[in-house]
Amino acid sequence: MRSAAAAPHIVWAVLFIVVPLIIVVYYSFTDRSGAFTLDNIKGLGDYTQIFLLSVELALIATIVCFLVGYPLAYIIARQKPKMQKFYIMLLMLPMWTNLLIRTYSLMAIFDDGGFLNTLLGTQFHIIGTKGAVIFGMVYDFLPYMVLPIYTCISKIDPFMWEAASDLGCSPLSVIVKVIFPLSLSGIISGITMVFVPSISTFYISQKLGGGTFELIGDTIERQFASNALNTGAAISFAMMILILISIWIMNKFSDPEEGGIIV
Amino acid sequence: MARLIELKGITKEFDGEKVLNSIDLYIRDKEFITLLGPSGCGKTTTLRIIGGFEKQDAGELYFDGVEISDVPAYKRHVNTVFQKYALFPHLNVYENVAFALRLKKLPEKEISERVSEMLEMVDLVGFEAKNVTTLSGGQQQRVAIARALISKPRVLLLDEPLGALDLKLRKDMQNELKNIQQATGITFIYVTHDQEEALSMSDTIVVMAKGEIQQIGTPTDIYNEPKNAFVADFIGESNILDGVMICDKKVSFASHTFTCVDGGFGPNEPVDVVVRPEDVDVVPVKKGMLRGKVTSVTFKGVHWEIIVDIDGFKWMIQTTDYVAPEAEIGLYIEPDAIHIMKKSEFSGMFGDYSSFSDELDELSDADAVD
Numbered sequence: 001m002r003s004a005a006a007a008p009h010i011v012w013a014v015l016f017i018v019v020p021l022i023i024v025v026y027y028s029f030t031d032r033s034g035a036f037t038l039d040n041i042k043g044l045g046d047y048t049q050i051f052l053l054s055v056e057l058a059l060i061a062t063i064v065c066f067l068v069g070y071p072l073a074y075i076i077a078r079q080k081p082k083m084q085k086f087y088i089m090l091l092m093l094p095m096w097t098n099l100l101i102r103t104y105s106l107m108a109i110f111d112d113g114g115f116l117n118t119l120l121g122t123q124f125h126i127i128g129t130k131g132a133v134i135f136g137m138v139y140d141f142l143p144y145m146v147l148p149i150y151t152c153i154s155k156i157d158p159f160m161w162e163a164a165s166d167l168g169c170s171p172l173s174v175i176v177k178v179i180f181p182l183s184l185s186g187i188i189s190g191i192t193m194v195f196v197p198s199i200s201t202f203y204i205s206q207k208l209g210g211g212t213f214e215l216i217g218d219t220i221e222r223q224f225a226s227n228a229l230n231t232g233a234a235i236s237f238a239m240m241i242l243i244l245i246s247i248w249i250m251n252k253f254s255d256p257e258e259g260g261i262i263v
Numbered sequence: 264m265a266r267l268i269e270l271k272g273i274t275k276e277f278d279g280e281k282v283l284n285s286i287d288l289y290i291r292d293k294e295f296i297t298l299l300g301p302s303g304c305g306k307t308t309t310l311r312i313i314g315g316f317e318k319q320d321a322g323e324l325y326f327d328g329v330e331i332s333d334v335p336a337y338k339r340h341v342n343t344v345f346q347k348y349a350l351f352p353h354l355n356v357y358e359n360v361a362f363a364l365r366l367k368k369l370p371e372k373e374i375s376e377r378v379s380e381m382l383e384m385v386d387l388v389g390f391e392a393k394n395v396t397t398l399s400g401g402q403q404q405r406v407a408i409a410r411a412l413i414s415k416p417r418v419l420l421l422d423e424p425l426g427a428l429d430l431k432l433r434k435d436m437q438n439e440l441k442n443i444q445q446a447t448g449i450t451f452i453y454v455t456h457d458q459e460e461a462l463s464m465s466d467t468i469v470v471m472a473k474g475e476i477q478q479i480g481t482p483t484d485i486y487n488e489p490k491n492a493f494v495a496d497f498i499g500e501s502n503i504l505d506g507v508m509i510c511d512k513k514v515s516f517a518s519h520t521f522t523c524v525d526g527g528f529g530p531n532e533p534v535d536v537v538v539r540p541e542d543v544d545v546v547p548v549k550k551g552m553l554r555g556k557v558t559s560v561t562f563k564g565v566h567w568e569i570i571v572d573i574d575g576f577k578w579m580i581q582t583t584d585y586v587a588p589e590a591e592i593g594l595y596i597e598p599d600a601i602h603i604m605k606k607s608e609f610s611g612m613f614g615d616y617s618s619f620s621d622e623l624d625e626l627s628d629a630d631a632v633d
Contacts, residue, residue, distance in 0.1 A: 159349035162316050165337040167363040168414065177366070181353040 024240070027233030040234035047219060047235060051242075054216040057130060057205075058198035061137035062145075065194045068138070069145035070187070074175070076146070077153035084154065091143050099140055103207050106136055110208070128210030136204040137194075144193035152186025153179065188250050196243055267292040267417065267450055268313060273322035275308055282308050284474040285322065290418075290452060295444050297453045297461040300471035301497070306454045307422055309471070313452065314420050315339050327417075342411035343420040347427065348403045350395040356382070356406055357391040363414040381409035384443065401432045408443065418450045425460065437464055458498045462486065470494050472609075491604055495537045496613035502543075502578045503614020506536035506603070514603060517553055517573055521596060525603040535604040537614070540568070540581040542600030551593015560588050570616050577617040 031037045076087045094102060109115045110126040117124055126132045156179065164174040202217030209215075214222075216239055223232030268290040275283040283305045290296050298306035311317040312324060315336030324332050331339060342363075350359050358365075360381050364374045382388050385405035390398070395406060404424060411419055421440075425433045441464050444451045455461055461468050462482040470477045470485060470493075478490040489495035492503050506516035511526030516536045528534060548554050555573035562568075566581045571592065578594070586592055 157347070157349060159345050159347065160351070162314075162336070162343070163345060163349035163351070165335070166314065166316075166341075166343045167410065168337050168366045170337055173366065177362075178351060178353075182351075184353075 024233050024236050027230050028237040031230060040230050043231065044234060044238050050214055050216050050219055053213065054199050057134055057137065057215065058195055061134045061198045062191055062195045064134065064138045065142050065145040066191060069142055069190060070149055073146045073149035074153055077150050088150065091146055095143055100203060102140060103136055103204055106139065107207050127208060128212040132208040133205050136208040137198045137201065140204060141194045141197055145190040148189035148193065149183055149186040152183040156182050184253070188253060192247055192250055195246065199243065200239060265292045267327060269325040271323045273312060273319045273324065275312065275317065275319050282474050286476060288469060288476060290450060293448050293450055294466045295441070295451045295453065295464060296467045296469065297455060297465040298469050298471060299455060299458060299461040301456055304471040305474040306471050310420050310422055310452060310454050314341055314343050340417045341420060342414060342416040343422065344407045344411050344424045346422045346424065348407040350403055350406055352396050355391065356387065356393050356395060359395055359406055360409045360413055362410060377413055381413050385409045400427050401436065404428065404436065412447065412449070416449065418452060421451060421453045423455055440464065470497065488602065489537060489604065491607035491609050492535050492613050493609040495604065500540045500579055501614050502538045502540065504536045504576065506534050508532045508534050508603060514601065517576065519552055521552065521601055522598045523601040523603060524599050528603065533606055535606060535610050537602040537604060538596060538600060540579040542596065543580045544595040545580065545582045545584060545586060546593045546595045548591050548593040551595055553594040554591060555594065557586050557588050557590045557592060560586060577615060579616045
């Protein structure tokens with residue numbers, strides 16, 4: 001009965017998850033003629049610098065998102081239910097606009113002759129710096145950090161705050177000793193949901209990076225655009241492994257009873 | 264005994280609705296005091312003000328002679344057992360109990376000794392490493408008590424702590440709580456809507472209704488000498504009748520003049536008369552002071568509970584002798600079974616069993632849980 005009910009899901013999963021993965025793996029280990037080769041994998045060493053830079057920027061963006069997102073999620077979760085809905089709507093509103101358009105708008109704002117410099121009458125050079133790319137990642141992916149943490153905190157029994165302060169916790173230590181540990185699963189989801197798109201983005205780095213540096217997403221895009229399917233597949237494959245490892249590490253920190261998270 | 268906590272003129276409103284109206288109350292050191300009343304009477308709000316989780320709009324709160332209204336909860340020498348326990352799900356039994364001591368950064372050895380001592384007291388030795396979410400309601404309750412008592416507070420606040428437990432367990436825990444209170448000498452402030460619980464555990468009962476204190480007294484005082492119709496009805500079963508105090512020790516109700524033991528009322532002053540169901544004797548019609556017709560008979564184990572119609576007023580009477588439904592019977596009431604109360608805002612609202620049924624009673628009880 002159960003297996004019969006699960007059948008559509010399995011078909012779905014095979015068709016849209018397993019098959020594409022197999023295709024990626026197939027291309028990673030073959031050459032243009034379709035013969036087995038390890039050259040693509042061996043060639044990955046050329047991209048080490050790009051990998052490291054991508055990890056660095058994605059990590060920084062994730063940390064910034066967490067530092068901004070956790071207090072924000074906490075504050076929203078502590079409002080009256082009506083205000084919570086309002087704030088969450090505000091947070092979601094920009095997401096109704098396409099990611100590309102939002103990134104373009106950031107370009108218009110930060111450009112050398114852009115909105116910000118015109119407004120302030122300054123000559124800040126922002127586009128093309130690491131900072132601009134990190135800002136773009138934070139701006140685009142912040143809601144993915146806030147939402148799971150908010151959901152998690154808003155589900156915590158309100159008596160937890162009272163019980164903690166009753167037992168001697170100052171308002172700050174209530175958060176550190178009780179609320180933070182209880183929102184760990186939300187934090188893990190948030191970190192994963194920001195880190196994964198950040199490390200694989202190509203659009204943000206292209207536009208806000210001003211073409212001065214390349215991230216792993218750009219590399220993959222370039223490979224496929226120039227029809228180097230096998231190299232592109234190999235880099236994708238390597239990145240997938242990298243992401244899987246990071247998720248595996250993340251799950252080590254989460255409550256084993258909650259079963260960790262699946263992206 | 265010294266006054267440990269004193270409330271003076273405590274008033275609290277929620278959204279313009281007065282939930283506490285100028286409460287004056289003092290709590291003695293080492294006593295077991297119960298705030299008793301139906302839901303919405305303000306008992307929990309009173310407790311939360313003492314605990315520091317709410318702040319009163321007006322009035323003063325003294326702890327050991329010091330005004331503490333502005334002292335935050337975490338700095339008060341008061342700990343709480345919450346209604347739904349509020350144990351920390353990310354910590355095991357040991358760490359839940361040790362929580363308050365860890366905050367004080369006590370040495371590990373002392374923490375371990377005191378946790379063991381607490382777990383022994385609540386009979387949970389061997390449960391140290393268990394996850395609190397896997398425990399039964401009664402066990403969680405014990406963890407909550409141990410967690411609240413480990414920092415040796417002067418006062419323990421208990422907010423309907425047994426509300427979620429089944430009857431048998433609740434009786435056991437009542438005894439255990441009373442024993443813990445006597446062994447530790449800590450002042451217990453206990454909130455409940457269960458009058459039986461209040462009667463069996465407390466040194467002092469504070470009966471509350473409509474945000475006001477109706478009566479403060481020992482369990483026997485409250486039961487035998489209720490101050491008004493509300494208290495008489497809320498604590499135990501009562502027949503409450505309109506009466507007229509003819510003179511001292513003479514009262515007229517149900518078209519009959521009775522001898523009673525109360526006095527001090529004005530001549531012909533209208534009063535409320537309370538007669539407890541167990542204090543009425545069923546006698547043959549000829550010997551009765553009152554006569555009436557039995558309208559319903561319910562077997563309650565220890566006694567029969569019968570409803571008797573006397574000139575349209577339905578009395579509840581508990582008797583150990585079987586009486587047939589529809590039978591005509593006489594009733595005999597001893598002078599000391601009659602309790603006279605001044606008229607109050609609650610007069611005429613309670614004490615007639617004409618609409619009485621067990622089903623309704625249970626419904627209203629379930630209603631009162633929250």
